[in-house]
Amino acid sequence: MPLVPQRLDVPVTIDASRCIDGCTLCVDICPLDSLAIDPATNKAYMHVDECWYCGPCAARCPTSAVTVNMPYLLR
Amino acid sequence: MQVPSVTDRLELSCDVLVVGGGTAGTMAAISAAEAGARVLVLEKAHVRHSGALAMGMDGVNNAVIPGSATPEEYVAEITRANDGIVNQRTIYQTASRGHDMIRRLERYGVKFEKDAHGQYAVRQVHRSGSYVLPMPEGRDIKKVLYRVLRERSMRQRVRIENRVMPVRVLTDAGRAVGVAGLHTRTGEFVTVTAGAVVLATGACGRLGLPASGYLYGTYENPTNAGDGYAMAYHAGAELSGIECFQINPLIKDYNGPACAYVANPFGGYQVNNRGERFVDCDYWSGQMMAEVAREIASARGPIYLKLTHLPEETISALEGILHSTERPTRGTFHAGRGHDYRSHDVEMHISEIGLCGGHSASGVWVDEHGATTVPGLYAAGDLACVPHNYMIGAFVFGDLAGTHAAGSFVTPASLPADQVAEAHALVYRPLANPDGLPQPQVEYKLRRMVNDYLAPPKTAAKLDIAVETFDRMRAEIAALGARTPHELMRCVEVTFIRDCAEMAARASLVRTESRWGLYHDRADLPHRNDDDWFCHLNLSRDAQGTMRFRKRQVAPYLVPVEGFTPPAAGVEEVIAVQPDRPGRSDQHTVAHGEPAPVPTSDGAVLAVLRLAEQQPSLEVLEPYLRDPDADVRRTALLTLTESAPEGTAPALVAALADDDPAVRAAAVAGLRELADILPADIGQSLRAYTASPDVTVRTLVVELLRVTGAGQRADFTAALVDQAAGVRTHAVRGLVRHRDTASLASAVTDPSREVRIAVAHALGDLADSAAIPAVVRLAADPEVLVRAAALRAAATLRCPEPLTAMAVAGLTDPTWQVREGAALGLAGAPASVAVPPLLDAAHDGNLDVRRAAVRVLGNWTARPEVAALLRAAADGDTDADVRAYARRALTAPAPGAPG
Numbered sequence: 001m002p003l004v005p006q007r008l009d010v011p012v013t014i015d016a017s018r019c020i021d022g023c024t025l026c027v028d029i030c031p032l033d034s035l036a037i038d039p040a041t042n043k044a045y046m047h048v049d050e051c052w053y054c055g056p057c058a059a060r061c062p063t064s065a066v067t068v069n070m071p072y073l074l075r
Numbered sequence: 076m077q078v079p080s081v082t083d084r085l086e087l088s089c090d091v092l093v094v095g096g097g098t099a100g101t102m103a104a105i106s107a108a109e110a111g112a113r114v115l116v117l118e119k120a121h122v123r124h125s126g127a128l129a130m131g132m133d134g135v136n137n138a139v140i141p142g143s144a145t146p147e148e149y150v151a152e153i154t155r156a157n158d159g160i161v162n163q164r165t166i167y168q169t170a171s172r173g174h175d176m177i178r179r180l181e182r183y184g185v186k187f188e189k190d191a192h193g194q195y196a197v198r199q200v201h202r203s204g205s206y207v208l209p210m211p212e213g214r215d216i217k218k219v220l221y222r223v224l225r226e227r228s229m230r231q232r233v234r235i236e237n238r239v240m241p242v243r244v245l246t247d248a249g250r251a252v253g254v255a256g257l258h259t260r261t262g263e264f265v266t267v268t269a270g271a272v273v274l275a276t277g278a279c280g281r282l283g284l285p286a287s288g289y290l291y292g293t294y295e296n297p298t299n300a301g302d303g304y305a306m307a308y309h310a311g312a313e314l315s316g317i318e319c320f321q322i323n324p325l326i327k328d329y330n331g332p333a334c335a336y337v338a339n340p341f342g343g344y345q346v347n348n349r350g351e352r353f354v355d356c357d358y359w360s361g362q363m364m365a366e367v368a369r370e371i372a373s374a375r376g377p378i379y380l381k382l383t384h385l386p387e388e389t390i391s392a393l394e395g396i397l398h399s400t401e402r403p404t405r406g407t408f409h410a411g412r413g414h415d416y417r418s419h420d421v422e423m424h425i426s427e428i429g430l431c432g433g434h435s436a437s438g439v440w441v442d443e444h445g446a447t448t449v450p451g452l453y454a455a456g457d458l459a460c461v462p463h464n465y466m467i468g469a470f471v472f473g474d475l476a477g478t479h480a481a482g483s484f485v486t487p488a489s490l491p492a493d494q495v496a497e498a499h500a501l502v503y504r505p506l507a508n509p510d511g512l513p514q515p516q517v518e519y520k521l522r523r524m525v526n527d528y529l530a531p532p533k534t535a536a537k538l539d540i541a542v543e544t545f546d547r548m549r550a551e552i553a554a555l556g557a558r559t560p561h562e563l564m565r566c567v568e569v570t571f572i573r574d575c576a577e578m579a580a581r582a583s584l585v586r587t588e589s590r591w592g593l594y595h596d597r598a599d600l601p602h603r604n605d606d607d608w609f610c611h612l613n614l615s616r617d618a619q620g621t622m623r624f625r626k627r628q629v630a631p632y633l634v635p636v637e638g639f640t641p642p643a644a645g646v647e648e649v650i651a652v653q654p655d656r657p658g659r660s661d662q663h664t665v666a667h668g669e670p671a672p673v674p675t676s677d678g679a680v681l682a683v684l685r686l687a688e689q690q691p692s693l694e695v696l697e698p699y700l701r702d703p704d705a706d707v708r709r710t711a712l713l714t715l716t717e718s719a720p721e722g723t724a725p726a727l728v729a730a731l732a733d734d735d736p737a738v739r740a741a742a743v744a745g746l747r748e749l750a751d752i753l754p755a756d757i758g759q760s761l762r763a764y765t766a767s768p769d770v771t772v773r774t775l776v777v778e779l780l781r782v783t784g785a786g787q788r789a790d791f792t793a794a795l796v797d798q799a800a801g802v803r804t805h806a807v808r809g810l811v812r813h814r815d816t817a818s819l820a821s822a823v824t825d826p827s828r829e830v831r832i833a834v835a836h837a838l839g840d841l842a843d844s845a846a847i848p849a850v851v852r853l854a855a856d857p858e859v860l861v862r863a864a865a866l867r868a869a870a871t872l873r874c875p876e877p878l879t880a881m882a883v884a885g886l887t888d889p890t891w892q893v894r895e896g897a898a899l900g901l902a903g904a905p906a907s908v909a910v911p912p913l914l915d916a917a918h919d920g921n922l923d924v925r926r927a928a929v930r931v932l933g934n935w936t937a938r939p940e941v942a943a944l945l946r947a948a949a950d951g952d953t954d955a956d957v958r959a960y961a962r963r964a965l966t967a968p969a970p971g972a973p974g
């Protein structure tokens with residue numbers, strides 16, 4: 001089966017300029033394991049569009065780098 | 076990634092294994108460890124923020140607190156709500172142990188709302204029963220449990236493995252001996268040898284597809300895909316009431332609770348598009364959901380949670396709760412559409428279907444210790460069939476199961492190799508097929524079919540198609556492809572969802588009647604058939620892989636309930652259906668990029684965050700608390716609050732003097748969070764801050780002085796003249812405890828409306844006749860809401876003159892709030908004065924005024940004119956609340972004072 005590259009609007013965005021190099025807190029706690037560290041930049045990002053918009057990632061980030069928006073389909 | 080061989084695996088062992096570190100699981104682990112067992116918790120997410128309580132909870136739905144309700148009342152309520160099909164012994168556990176559990180949680184540091192006298196502030200949310208205990212600060216509950224689990228004494232006995240997901244329970248000679256699963260980050264194969272297994276994996280939240288079409292936009296936490304249902308089923312355990320689906324009313328599209336339980340005590344309610352309350356049912360049930368669904372589909376749809384009529388302060392208080400706990404993104408959602416509680420009532424809808432023992436009755440069959448029909452296997456929380464158990468029931472049954480498992484585990488000799496191999500095949504099959512069907516598409520289709528053929532109203536013809544569809548989809552699921560451990564997790568979840576869908580379809584076919592309102596609404600068999608179906612319907616998988624159904628007799632009731640009599644018939648085998656087809660287990664090796672190692676840096680913030688996982692002592696954190704960088708100090712305070720070592724309280728109090736407002740705010744939040752476990756002598760050190768220039772600090776100080784009981788009368792009289800209204804409001808509440816009518820009366824001229832309202836409520840609470848002049852003054856206040864509160868307070872003061880005259884006049888005030896307060900106040904007046912004007916008020920154009928009038932008139936049903944009015948209202952009023960209160964007044968044997 002061919003892999004089709006598709007653009008998706010993902011709900012959680014991370015301000016890379018604020019994300020601390022080496023921190024993994026939001027990645028550690030997301031119940032859906034939807035966040036990851038980008039090996040190229042060492043910053044957190046949303047690696048799959050799987051989100052309960054529950055918010056601990058944003059609430060716990062020490063530098064307020066995380067924004068949780070509504071998934072587009074619910075907005 | 077490569078497929079690991081069956082033997083290349085992480086092997087763990089323990090006495091008691093807890094699968095799922097949510098509400099029930101954390102409590103099961105704590106209790107099992109306290110009973111002396113070596114405990115292992117496997118959690119697919121991270122215990123700190125997993126499960127239904129990921130962001131806390133805003134109330135206890137079913138607290139049975141002495142003085143507000145009795146265990147017998149509660150058992151009867153749930154028996155009625157579940158149309159008689161309950162094992163009352165299990166419900167009785169929640170009823171009789173809930174109060175102790177609340178006190179235990181409070182000792183751990185969880186906060187529940189207290190009234191001005193320091194008693195649990197239980198609310199009557201439904202028309203029958205007072206069981207709702209608000210937790211306006213409930214956002215910290217999971218944090219508290221996590222802290223308890225990691226205390227030194229616990230850590231020696233409880234091992235937590237996050238991101239490990241069991242997929243099958245292993246059995247030997249019919250007894251549970253362990254589990255097999257995978258690490259969802261590394262893909263490693265994991266087996267556990269255990270003396271007993273407690274399944275606490277929550278609801279099956281990913282069964283129906285939400286109307287939005289977003290796979291993870293479910294009512295339940297979507298991590299809970301039905302894992303435990305599938306695991307229990309394949310282990311041979313009985314499941315019960317699977318045809319009794321979970322469906323909840325919620326904010327449309329947002330798909331989270333509205334939450335009426337929070338809004339209701341503040342004056343919010345559900346209405347149709349005509350502004351009428353329409354729910355006739357007195358308690359949460361499938362019947363109530365049927366009324367909601369019918370209303371939405373009628374000419375009176377859609378429906379709304381009405382809040383726009385509330386004053387600004389009430390709305391901001393509500394926002395403070397609704398936008399910070401349970402589902403804190405509610406605010407983001409409304410803001411995104413430009414909606415606001417001040418201008419827009421909240422459109423509501425019903426959720427997709429799910430399976431949940433804790434909300435309805437679909438779950439794993441358990442006895443009153445949480446034991447399933449498989450020896451050594453327990454189920455607790457939403458997974459277990461203990462109807463309407465909710466959060467407190469999850470805690471109670473977690474405790475029961477953990478304790479029982481610790482007292483009866485049997486260490487197994489070895490694990491069954493064939494079952495380990497089958498579990499291995501189940502997990503890794505998609506890796507062999509990296510170009511196979513993608514999980515999102517397969518899951519979307521499966522769940523769309525669930526909506527089309529399984530969601531009520533059900534018919535045999537639709538359910539037949541459902542069974543055929545879910546059977547056909549086995550092949551599509553076998554063709555799933557995956558490349559990463561994360562995808563493997565999602566693929567195996569799809570098998571759980573399919574298993575649940577098949578169980579739900581078949582069980583719905585077998586129960587040939589309608590029951591539980593919307594939950595099992597068979598449009599082709601619309602009537603309840605107690606002759607044939609006053610029984611549990613249990614299903615299980617036999618050794619040949621056949622799904623078998625049996626009727627289970629409803630055990631004789633502990634508490635008799637009018638209208639329900641369990642028949643004394645025996646157990647009957649009903650039906651057997653097709654066997655499972657075991658999946659292919661061929662595996663290939665697949666290449667993939669390993670995740671890069673996480674780099675480290677030694678920033679001080681990072682260092683503190685790392686410490687958080689190690690339960691640091693105050694000494695270790697001390698240098699960070701003094702760091703010149705405010706971000707570091709703030710993070711250190713958060714960590715300190717989270718782990719709460721010896722000496723935390725004084726350190727937090729000291730930080731109230733920090734120069735940086737964000738650091739002070741962190742100290743304030745920490746102290747508020749730990750309020751219930753602060754040392755008794757905290758009052759002295761807090762007093763040093765009563766003159767802090769920071770109003771949030773001063774507010775916190777009075778609040779803590781009040782809630783810890785450390786405050787003296789003088790503390791509150793001093794605070795009563797603070798510049799900030801918030802501080803003065805707390806002072807008012809503090810003075811109630813000291814029964815200081817004179818000081819409270821001095822505040823009737825306070826410049827803040829909110830303070831004057833608080834004073835009116837306080838004087839009503841104290842019911843001291845010395846307060847009458849003050850209440851009279853408040854009843855003539857220029858502000859509507861103050862007058863309304865004062866007139867309402869007149870009720871407990873027996874409504875003497877001139878309050879009687881003011882209340883009678885108030886019934887024709889242009890504002891509905893004053894009319895409502897006046898009606899409630901007249902409850903204290905003699906019937907001869909109160910009844911005539913209340914009879915008029917019962918025809919008021921405002922539904923809340925009519926409701927108040929009807930409730931108060933319920934005190935005088937012996938008077939013929941009152942009885943006649945109530946009869947007319949019970950039949951003819953357009954408002955469901957008015958109808959219901961009139962009905963209740965007419966049937967109540969001895970009318971009590973309205974609450």
Ligand SMILES: Cc1cc2nc3c(=O)[nH]c(=O)nc-3n(C[C@H](O)[C@H](O)[C@H](O)COP(=O)(O)OP(=O)(O)OC[C@H]3O[C@@H](n4cnc5c(N)ncnc54)[C@H](O)[C@@H]3O)c2cc1C
Binds near residue numbers: 117298
């Ligand atoms: C949005 C919402 C609001 C609610 N509001 C209230 C309320 O106000 N009052 C009230 O009393 N009740 C409320 N409830 C109900 C209450 O929260 C639940 O009944 C209770 O928390 C259920 O606890 P549990 O342990 O069964 O499930 P959870 O707390 O959900 O725990 C299940 C755990 O199992 C883990 N898990 C799942 N599968 C696996 C697997 N295969 N392997 C390992 N781990 C796994 C999950 O990650 C999770 O941590 C609400 C529920 C929801 C969803």
Ligand code: SF4
Binds near residue numbers: 014063064066
């Ligand atoms: S918690 Fe914040 S700082 Fe840490 S990894 Fe996530 S975004 Fe970056």
Ligand code: SF4
Binds near residue numbers: 029034053055
């Ligand atoms: S909102 Fe919840 S599910 Fe979404 S990324 Fe954050 S923690 Fe994960």
